[in-house]
Structures are given as C-alpha cells and as structure tokens.
Amino acid sequence: MRKLFSAMLAVALTAGVSATAVAKDYKIAVTDIQGMDALISEWGPFKEALEKATGHSFEFFPVTSPTATAEALRSKK
Template identity: 80%
Template sequence: MRKAFSIIAAAVLLSSVSVGAFAKDYKIAVTDIQGMDALISEWGPFKEALEKATGHSFEFFPVTSQTATAEA
C-alpha cells in the first residue's frame, strides 16, 4: 500500500512539473556583449546546442544593462 502511494505521488509530482516545461519560446539575454551580431557570434553555437538538446526554441534579446533584462 505504501509503495503504491509513493508511485502515485511521484506520478502526480512529475506531471505537475512537466506542465511548466511546455513553454514555446525562451529569450536569452547577455549583458556584457553589445549588438546582435556580436551576440550571435559569441553565443550562437551555445543557442543551437541548447535548442537541439531541449527541443525548445530560444531567441537572443540584446540588452545594455542588467536592468534591461527584466524586459526580456
């Protein structure tokens, strides 16, 4: 009985966690690089590897300060 309860509890927890994982697009902001070209040059391979590993889409969001990342 205790084992069955543990399995059910684990299934409920896993299903509730995975619901938030279905976001369609994510934004990546890097504060120490100016300009989209430099951002793509420096972080493009990381973005591509992340998309391949997760199956999600990521978009660069260039910012000039850490405060501006809140807009992302």
C-alpha cells in the same frame, strides 16, 4: 562566462528532461555583449546546441544592463 554557460546549460537540460513534448519558446537576455552581430558570433553555437538538446526554441537578445533586462521582462518583450 564558463560558469554562466554551465549553469544555463544545466537549467536548460533539466527543463528539457522534465518538459512535455510541446516545444516552448524562451527569450534570454545577454548583458555582456553589444550588438546582434557580436551576440550571434559569441552565443550562436550555444543557442543551437541548447535548442537541439531541449527541443525548445530560444531567442537571445543583447541588453545594456541588468536593469534593461528587468524592464524587458516587465513589459513582456
């Protein structure tokens, strides 16, 4: 989990440094958690720090598997 956190933060910070002044919205699927309450509890502080560091908006949503993530991307959800 720490490796994932570090990797996501590095990517987000890099995107924030190289991005223009226009804020963007991003959706991030999380596969290792069930339900929105658990997602908010576990990932809420990270989401807030990520938004503050990058100036972008992030929406985290739980999915049941990597396949569900791929399907959500394909259907642009």
